[in-house]
Each structure stands twice: as C-alpha cells, then as structure tokens.
Amino acid sequence: MSGARDGWIDRVGLIGTGIMGAPMALNLLKAGYAVTVHSRTRSKAEDVLGAGAVWADSPSAVAEVCDVVITVVPDSPDVAEVYLEDDGVCAGLRAGCVAVDMSTVSPDMAKRVSANVVALGGSFLDAPISGGKTGAEAGTLAIMVGGEGDALERVRGVLEAMGKAIVHCGPCGAGQLTKLCNQIICGLNLLAVSEAMVFAKRVGLDPKTMLEVVSKGAAGSWAVENLGTRMERRDFDPMFMVDLQQKDLRIALDSALSERVPLPGTSMVHQLLGANQAAGEGREGTQALVKVLERLAGV
Amino acid sequence: MSGARDGWIDRVGLIGTGIMGAPMALNLLKAGYAVTVHSRTRSKAEDVLGAGAVWADSPSAVAEVCDVVITVVPDSPDVAEVYLEDDGVCAGLRAGCVAVDMSTVSPDMAKRVSANVVALGGSFLDAPISGGKTGAEAGTLAIMVGGEGDALERVRGVLEAMGKAIVHCGPCGAGQLTKLCNQIICGLNLLAVSEAMVFAKRVGLDPKTMLEVVSKGAAGSWAVENLGTRMERRDFDPMFMVDLQQKDLRIALDSALSERVPLPGTSMVHQLLGANQAAGEGREGTQALVKVLERLAGV
Numbered sequence: 001m002s003g004a005r006d007g008w009i010d011r012v013g014l015i016g017t018g019i020m021g022a023p024m025a026l027n028l029l030k031a032g033y034a035v036t037v038h039s040r041t042r043s044k045a046e047d048v049l050g051a052g053a054v055w056a057d058s059p060s061a062v063a064e065v066c067d068v069v070i071t072v073v074p075d076s077p078d079v080a081e082v083y084l085e086d087d088g089v090c091a092g093l094r095a096g097c098v099a100v101d102m103s104t105v106s107p108d109m110a111k112r113v114s115a116n117v118v119a120l121g122g123s124f125l126d127a128p129i130s131g132g133k134t135g136a137e138a139g140t141l142a143i144m145v146g147g148e149g150d151a152l153e154r155v156r157g158v159l160e161a162m163g164k165a166i167v168h169c170g171p172c173g174a175g176q177l178t179k180l181c182n183q184i185i186c187g188l189n190l191l192a193v194s195e196a197m198v199f200a201k202r203v204g205l206d207p208k209t210m211l212e213v214v215s216k217g218a219a220g221s222w223a224v225e226n227l228g229t230r231m232e233r234r235d236f237d238p239m240f241m242v243d244l245q246q247k248d249l250r251i252a253l254d255s256a257l258s259e260r261v262p263l264p265g266t267s268m269v270h271q272l273l274g275a276n277q278a279a280g281e282g283r284e285g286t287q288a289l290v291k292v293l294e295r296l297a298g299v
Numbered sequence: 300m301s302g303a304r305d306g307w308i309d310r311v312g313l314i315g316t317g318i319m320g321a322p323m324a325l326n327l328l329k330a331g332y333a334v335t336v337h338s339r340t341r342s343k344a345e346d347v348l349g350a351g352a353v354w355a356d357s358p359s360a361v362a363e364v365c366d367v368v369i370t371v372v373p374d375s376p377d378v379a380e381v382y383l384e385d386d387g388v389c390a391g392l393r394a395g396c397v398a399v400d401m402s403t404v405s406p407d408m409a410k411r412v413s414a415n416v417v418a419l420g421g422s423f424l425d426a427p428i429s430g431g432k433t434g435a436e437a438g439t440l441a442i443m444v445g446g447e448g449d450a451l452e453r454v455r456g457v458l459e460a461m462g463k464a465i466v467h468c469g470p471c472g473a474g475q476l477t478k479l480c481n482q483i484i485c486g487l488n489l490l491a492v493s494e495a496m497v498f499a500k501r502v503g504l505d506p507k508t509m510l511e512v513v514s515k516g517a518a519g520s521w522a523v524e525n526l527g528t529r530m531e532r533r534d535f536d537p538m539f540m541v542d543l544q545q546k547d548l549r550i551a552l553d554s555a556l557s558e559r560v561p562l563p564g565t566s567m568v569h570q571l572l573g574a575n576q577a578a579g580e581g582r583e584g585t586q587a588l589v590k591v592l593e594r595l596a597g598v
Contacts, residue, residue, distance in 0.1 A: 144512050181509050
C-alpha cells in the first residue's frame with residue numbers, strides 16, 4: 001500500500017502499456033495507487049483497465065489529472081512525441097508534477113525533455129529499467145535513476161511498487177548512461193550463452209546439463225538462467241525483443257563513438273543481432289541470437 | 300566427515316597444491332579424509348602439510364598409497380607428465396583406484412589418460428572445476444564430470460568435500476567439453492564487464508554505483524559481482540590468471556575449429572587477453588582485461 005510519504009500523490013499516470021508498462025501499471029494498482037493510463041494502442045491497456053485503472057485519451061489528458069507521470073515507450077522519437085507534441089505530457093503538466101521516463105533513450109533526449117518539464121515547474125527523472133518482462137511482472141526491476149535526488153525521494157514509493165533496486169546514479173542523463181552500461185553487459189552475456197550453446201550442440205553435450213552446471217560457477221549469469229534455458233527449449237518469445245536491444249546498442253555505440261570509447265565486443269553483438277533482423281527475427285526475443293550462430297556453424 | 304559410502308577409501312591423494320589445489324586439499328582434510336599430497340614446488344604444499352596432509356615425493360608415490368587420486372595441474376602437458384612419465388600416477392596405480400583429473404585440458408588428453416588408467420585396472424574421471432579461488436576455499440566449486448557414472452558415485456563424497464554442484468555431463472571427455480562451454484561464457488562475461496567499466500569511467504558515472512544497480516537486473520553475473528568490483532578497486536590479483544584463461548580459450552578455439560563451430564566473440568576475447576600478455580600482465584587476474592580497453596580508449 002502507498003505510504004505516508006505519498007500523501008501528496010492523488011493519482012499516478014502511466015503512458016505506454018506494452019510488455020513492460022502493463023505489468024508495471026498492475027503493480028502500481030496492487031500497491032494501492034489510483035492509476036490513469038494511456039497507450040498508443042488501447043487494446044494493450046485492457047488488462048490494466050480491467051484491474052481498475054482509468055483511461056485517458058492522450059498524454060496531456062493523463063498529465064492534467066496526475067501528480068506523477070510515468071512513461072514507458074520504445075524509443076527516443078516516441079519519448080519526444082509523448083512529451084513534446086501538441087497533446088503531449090508537457091501540454092497538460094501541472095506545476096509540481098514529477099515526470100519519470102522509464103524508457104531507454106539517448107542521454108541527450110533525457111536532457112531535452114527535462115529542460116521542457118522543468119520550465120513548466122515540474123521535475124523530471126530519467127529512470128530506465130532492467131529485469132525484463134519477468135522482472136516487471138514480479139515488481140523486481142532494477143531502476144537506474146538520473147536527476148535531482150529530491151525528486152527521486154518524492155516518488156520513491158511509486159518506484160518501489162515496480163522495482164527492488166532503485167539506485168540514484170547521478171544528474172539528469174545518468175540513469176540512461178547507466179542503462180547503456182547495462183545493455184553493453186546484457187549484449188555480451190547473451191553472446192556468451194549463444195556461443196556456448198552452439199558449441200555444446202555440435203560436440204554432443206546435453207545443453208540442459210551444461211547450463212545447469214555452468215550456472216553454478218564463475219560462468220553464472222541472469223542470461224544463462226533466463227536466456228540459455230529458453231534457447232534450450234527453442235522458446236523465442238520475447239522477454240526483450242531483438243529490435244529493442246538493437247535500438248539500445250545503437251544508442252550505446254553512438255554514445256561510445258562520440259565519447260571516443262572503442263567497444264569491440266558490443267559492436268560485434270550489434271552486427272550479429274543485425275543478422276537476426278535480416279532474417280526477419282527482429283520481433284523475437286534476444287535469445288534468437290543463438291540461431292544466427294547455428295546458421296554460421298550449419299548446425 | 301566422510302560418510303559410509305566412503306568405507307572403501309583409506310586415503311585420498313591430491314597432486315598440484317596451487318591456487319586451486321591447496322584450498323581443495325584443505326577441504327578434504329576438513330571433511331575427515333586422510334590426504335597425501337605432491338606438488339612440483341614443495342613450498343606450495345606447506346599450508347596443507349601443516350593442516351595434517353602427508354607428503355609423497357612423486358605422483359607414483361601418491362598413487363601407491365591412495366584409493367582415489369586427484370590431480371589439479373595447469374595444462375595438458377602437465378597432465379601427461381603427472382600421469383604418464385616414469386614416476387607418474389600410472390606407474391604407481393593400484394587396481395580399483397579412481398583417478399580424477401580436475402585440471403582443464405583438452406578432451407583428447409582426457410581420453411588418452413583414461414585409456415592408460417583403465418588398462419591398469421583403474422577408473423578415470425575428467426572433472427574440471429569452476430568457481431575460482433573463492434569457490435575452492437569455500438568448497439562451493441561447480442564440478443563438471445565426464446566418465447563412467449559408477450566411478451563418479453564411488454567418489455561423490457570426496458567431490459562433495461570440494462564442490463556444491465557435482466554434475467555428470469556424459470562419457471570421458473564430456474567434463475572437459477562442458478568446461479570449455481564454461482570458459483567461453485566466462486571470457487565473454489568478462490569482456491562485458493570490461494566494456495561497461497571503461498564506458499562508465501569515460502562518461503563520468505560512478506563505477507561502483509553502476510555495478511551495484513546492473514547486478515540486480517538482466518545484466519547480473521558472477522563476473523559483474525566478482526570481477527567488476529575488483530576492477531573498480533584496481534585489484535588485479537588473480538582469482539584466475541590471464542595465462543590460464545588463455546590456455547583454456549586456446550583449447551576451446553582449437554576444439555571449435557576442428558568441430559567447425561565459429562566462435563567470433565570468444566576469438567575476440569582471446570585476442571584482447573593476448574594484449575594483456577603482450578603487456579606483461581599474463582600472471583594477473585583476468586579482470587586485467589579492463590586495462591587493455593582503457594589503453595584502447597586512452598582513459
């Protein structure tokens with residue numbers, strides 16, 4: 001249930017009820033918050049509306065009735081649209097509102113939206129998430145927060161309804177930069193499991209047994225436990241889509257290039273996931289990377 | 300304490316009291332086994348002898364007095380020497396003895412040694428380990444076992460004194476093949492953390508905060524928790540040496556080439572760790588990979 005520190009919050013808005021946003025909205029409702037939602041495709045909000053959320057017809061209509069507005073949309077242009085277009089969040093923003101963008105976008109976009117929100121008397125946090133669909137459902141997301149510490153404390157209860165690790169990473173943009181570190185690691189951990197799976201298959205090991213034992217030692221990872229097991233049972237439903245991982249890696253590689261940091265491994269992962277996209281597998285889960293390596297090896 | 304099923308075991312031998320072997324021998328003593336040890340450099344056995352182990356002057360002298368002989372040495376030529384030379388394990392092997400090689404060597408070497416041991420009336424298991432120095436000390440190693448299931452059951456109590464996950468992976472050589480999968484994953488997970496750390500440093504994030512939050516989500520891994528934190532505090536003491544990781548990756552890449560499995564990521568890790576070796580950092584821990592990337596980025 002929402003606590004005493006949430007006394008200033010009458011209503012929380014959430015825009016973007018996709019794979020991540022829908023279970024996050026459900027967890028807000030479960031924690032006792034009054035929730036208003038909007039999503040580009042209304043049908044994706046049905047479960048959340050059924051659980052007690054109220055519909056609003058546009059991002060501005062959400063902002064007009066909410067003290068806290070959360071956005072969870074796919075890419076930088078979507079964030080620009082949701083905040084800055086005529087019927088965007090900024091058009092309806094109340095003074096004193098805290099806007100929390102939990103999408104993964106470029107650090108520059110976070111700074112641009114923040115400037116607009118602050119000019120209207122609101123506060124902005126970039127607070128991208130990790131943990132996949134299962135983490136969103138369980139309310140155990142890792143939340144990487146950039147922006148003013150005061151604003152974070154005002155919405156901490158709201159974030160705690162959705163995540164188990166809420167960490168202040170620095171000023172505006174620092175949440176997104178931390179998320180890029182997260183995606184660099186996720187990408188290479190994914191390649192790690194994929195190469196091991198193809199090798200195991202070719203040399204005749206039982207992949208399930210291999211995954212079981214390596215998960216207990218120095219090779220253990222979230223990727224081994226969650227993506228390896230899905231590769232093993234040929235389940236390519238998205239925990240997190242190839243297309244979105246590619247978007248994140250593109251932002252990471254663009255940032256790395258402009259900061260002059262060579263990322264040879266991340267670059268290779270981006271190229272190999274490009275082969276998934278070329279094969280029409282962009283909307284599958286990232287664990288589909290194993291299929292690219294299988295095609296390379298002819299297994 | 301050693302259990303009823305160990306009634307047939309009067310004495311366990313352990314050859315190779317290095318970073319891994321020494322704490323493993325200590326755990327055998329702690330579990331109540333009578334232990335005889337030999338090591339190329341006697342000084343490395345001092346702690347183990349102080350804790351109650353008995354010294355033998357050669358691998359054959361160990362084998363002459365032991366029902367179970369464990370070997371933990373660096374590379375394939377060392378295993379060949381320890382088993383097959385004039386004063387090697389095979390020269391002293393008792394019929395009925397179970398020889399367990401916990402080194403990481405080529406699957407072909409495992410098969411060659413096994414044939415020799417079996418010809419003398421013994422049993423052989425290839426049982427390489429993962430978990431690093433900390434896992435060896437805590438007795439929580441992952442142990443990947445290839446060979447006859449009966450032989451494994453006869454020594455399971457002995458292995459349980461050293462590890463928490465003892466998994467039968469298949470026939471002779473399957474332990475080594477599984478370990479290669481493990482090292483493929485370890486190498487890429489290491490590159491993952493290294494790239495994220497250099498990026499974080501360059502863009503001005505606090506690396507400790509970054510590691511803390513990413514460890515809680517889909518980027519979580521043993522490498523983030525154990526190697527990332529060491530990179531952060533500039534501790535390059537070996538949990539596992541670059542030179543040994545390179546030896547393991549060479550075996551993995553050789554096996555992959557002969558099996559016609561392209562491993563582009565693992566190959567890149569091998570090349571980048573080669574830059575550590577070129578810089579005289581081969582005897583540092585694998586977390587020194589971050590220094591190669593720092594030099595590339597000039598940070």
